[in-house]
Amino acid sequence: MFGDYQPNRFGPSRSPIICKNGAVATSQPLAAQAGLKILQEGGNAVDSAVATAAVLNVVEPMSTGIGGDAFALVYMQTENKLVGLNASGRSAYAADPELLRHQGLTTIPAYHDLRACNVPGAFDGWTQLIERYGSMSMSEVLQPAIDYAENGFPVSPQIGKSWSKSVRMLSYCENARQTYLINGRSPKIGEVFQIKPLARTLQLLAEGGRRAFYEGEIAQQIVQYSNRNNGWLSMKDFQDHTSEWVEPICTNYGGYQVYELPPNGQGIAALIALNIMRQFEQDQVPFDSPDRFHLMIEAMKLGLVDLHQHVTDPTFSDIPVSQLLSLSYAKEQAKRINMRYSLPSVDLTQLTVGYDTVYLSVVDGNRNVVSFINSLFHQFGSYLVAGNTGILLQNRGAGFSLDCDHVNYLAPHKRTLHTIIPGMMMKDGMPVMPFGVMGGPMQPQGHLQLISNLVDYNMDIQSALDAPRFQVMLDGKIAVEDSFRLEVLKALESKNHQLLLGSDTFFGGGQAILVDPENDTLVAGSDPRRDGCAVGY
Known part of the structure; x- marks a missing residue:
C-alpha cells in the first residue's frame, strides 16, 4: 500500500518516518515533538492534536491560534466511526x-478592521x-504551549522569513x-522569542x-476592544457560540474512501x-x-466553480451536496473537458485568498486518528491583538461577499465559506491516512494531487508530498512549480493554459500519516515546503 519507495525521486529530500x-x-518541529511527547506520556491522538495545535499557536503565530478557527476529522477505536x-x-x-455597501465598499476590509473579525x-x-x-x-495538554510562550522558543527559518514581511x-x-x-x-531566525501575554x-x-x-x-477584553474600534462583536456573540459535530462527506477513488468535512468548507471541491x-x-x-x-487542472477548475457558486453556511442556503457528489453529475461535468484544449478561463476572484494555516496529523498506538487544521485566515x-490577551484575531469575515445576490453574502450570525479542510482516507471502514495540505485555495488542489500521487502511482507518502504541484489561480491562470519538466510546460501551453x-505562488504544506495494517506500522511524511517534520516512536 503506497509502498513504491524511491528516495529523492523529485530531488534531494527526506525519507518517510516509519514507526x-x-x-x-x-x-514546525517543536510542535511535532510536543505532540509526540504527549503520546509518550500516555495521551491519545486527540490529546496530542490539541497540544500540537496549542504549541503551533505560539511558535507559528502568524498562521494559527485561538483567535482563529479549527476543523477536525476524528476516528476513535471505541466508537469505530x-x-x-x-x-x-x-x-x-x-x-x-x-x-458597508453604503460606505462604498465592495469587499470587507481584511486588515486592521474589526468588522472582518x-x-x-x-x-x-x-x-x-x-x-x-x-x-x-486541558491544563495538561496546554502546558507545553504555556512553557514556550513564557520561556521563549527559537524562531525557525520559514517562520522567521514570513514574520519579517x-x-x-x-x-x-x-x-x-x-x-x-x-x-x-521582527525576531531573527534562531532568536529566542517570548509571548508572555499569550502565556x-x-x-x-x-x-x-x-468559560474563561x-x-x-x-x-470581555475582545468585546471592549471591538467596541472602542468600530467593531461588531458583543458578549452575546461569544456566549452563543458553539462548535458543531457533523457527518463527513466522501467519494470513492481507486478503491479508497476519501473524506472531507461538509460545507461551509471547501473540501467538496476536492471530491468533485x-x-x-x-x-x-x-x-x-x-x-x-x-x-x-491537464485533466487534473480541468477537473479542479470545475470543482472550484461549483465551490464559488454553492458553498456557504448551510443553515442559510440549501447546498446540493448529494447532487454535486453524484456520479451522474461527474459524468456530465467530465463531458465538458476537452483533452486538447483548456476550458475557458474561470473567474473565481470573489473567492478571497488566505494562505496562513497550520495542519497536523496524529495517530496513536491504539490507532486512534486525528486530522486537524487551525487558521487565522491571512x-x-x-x-489586531485585543488588550493584553496576546490573541491575534482572525480576519475570516473578509471571506464574505458584499454582493447581495451571492450565496456567501454577509449576514448576522453566519459562517462564511471556509478554506481550511482536513482530509481522511479510509478503506473497509478503517482509517488509512489522515492528510491535509494547508494553503488557502491550494488546499483542495493539494488534496487532489496528493491522493492521485498515492492511489494512481503507488508513491510512498514522502514522495507524494514532494512531487511538483500546480495551482489553479483565482484568475484562471495556472501556477506551476519550477520542478516541472520543460516538455510538460510546453505541452500545457499548447493546450491554451496560461502558465x-x-x-x-505558495504551493501549500502537506502532512500525512499512513496506517499500515500489514506491518502494523505508521508511515509519516512532512512537506519540504515548510519548516516542519514528521516524528514518531
Whole structure:
C-alpha cells in the first residue's frame, strides 16, 4: 500500500518516518515533538492534536491560534466511526452588510478592521475534542504551549522569513506591536522569542476552560476592544457560540474512501474533482504526462466553480451536496473537458485568498486518528491583538461577499465559506491516512494531487508530498512549480493554459500519516515546503 519507495525521486529530500507506537506530522518541529511527547506520556491522538495545535499557536503565530478557527476529522477505536468537527466562528449579530455597501465598499476590509473579525471558534473546538475524546485535562495538554510562550522558543527559518514581511502591518496596532515585535522589528531566525501575554491567556484557559474564553475575561477584553474600534462583536456573540459535530462527506477513488468535512468548507471541491477524474481512463499514463496534469487542472477548475457558486453556511442556503457528489453529475461535468484544449478561463476572484494555516496529523498506538487544521485566515489574521490577551484575531469575515445576490453574502450570525479542510482516507471502514495540505485555495488542489500521487502511482507518502504541484489561480491562470519538466510546460501551453512559471505562488504544506495494517506500522511524511517534520516512536 503506497509502498513504491524511491528516495529523492523529485530531488534531494527526506525519507518517510516509519514507526509503530505513535506519530505526529506538522509544519514546525517543536510542535511535532510536543505532540509526540504527549503520546509518550500516555495521551491519545486527540490529546496530542490539541497540544500540537496549542504549541503551533505560539511558535507559528502568524498562521494559527485561538483567535482563529479549527476543523477536525476524528476516528476513535471505541466508537469505530469517523466524525467531523466544525469549529468555525460566526459573524456578529450586529454585522451590517448594507452599512458597508453604503460606505462604498465592495469587499470587507481584511486588515486592521474589526468588522472582518468573526467570533474565534478554535478554542471551543479544542474544548469539545478534549471533553469528548481526550484522556488528559486541558491544563495538561496546554502546558507545553504555556512553557514556550513564557520561556521563549527559537524562531525557525520559514517562520522567521514570513514574520519579517509583516513588520509594517503589525506596527499599526499598538497591542500587536508590543506583543509580536522587538523594538519595532521582527525576531531573527534562531532568536529566542517570548509571548508572555499569550502565556498568561493560555494559563487562564488551562484553569478556567471554555468559560474563561467565551464568558469571562478574554471575551470581555475582545468585546471592549471591538467596541472602542468600530467593531461588531458583543458578549452575546461569544456566549452563543458553539462548535458543531457533523457527518463527513466522501467519494470513492481507486478503491479508497476519501473524506472531507461538509460545507461551509471547501473540501467538496476536492471530491468533485476526484469524481471527474474517475471518468477518465488513466492506466499506463506516466506521472508527469501533460495529459494527466491537464485533466487534473480541468477537473479542479470545475470543482472550484461549483465551490464559488454553492458553498456557504448551510443553515442559510440549501447546498446540493448529494447532487454535486453524484456520479451522474461527474459524468456530465467530465463531458465538458476537452483533452486538447483548456476550458475557458474561470473567474473565481470573489473567492478571497488566505494562505496562513497550520495542519497536523496524529495517530496513536491504539490507532486512534486525528486530522486537524487551525487558521487565522491571512498572515497574522487581522493584525489586531485585543488588550493584553496576546490573541491575534482572525480576519475570516473578509471571506464574505458584499454582493447581495451571492450565496456567501454577509449576514448576522453566519459562517462564511471556509478554506481550511482536513482530509481522511479510509478503506473497509478503517482509517488509512489522515492528510491535509494547508494553503488557502491550494488546499483542495493539494488534496487532489496528493491522493492521485498515492492511489494512481503507488508513491510512498514522502514522495507524494514532494512531487511538483500546480495551482489553479483565482484568475484562471495556472501556477506551476519550477520542478516541472520543460516538455510538460510546453505541452500545457499548447493546450491554451496560461502558465505562471517560477512564480512566487505558495504551493501549500502537506502532512500525512499512513496506517499500515500489514506491518502494523505508521508511515509519516512532512512537506519540504515548510519548516516542519514528521516524528514518531
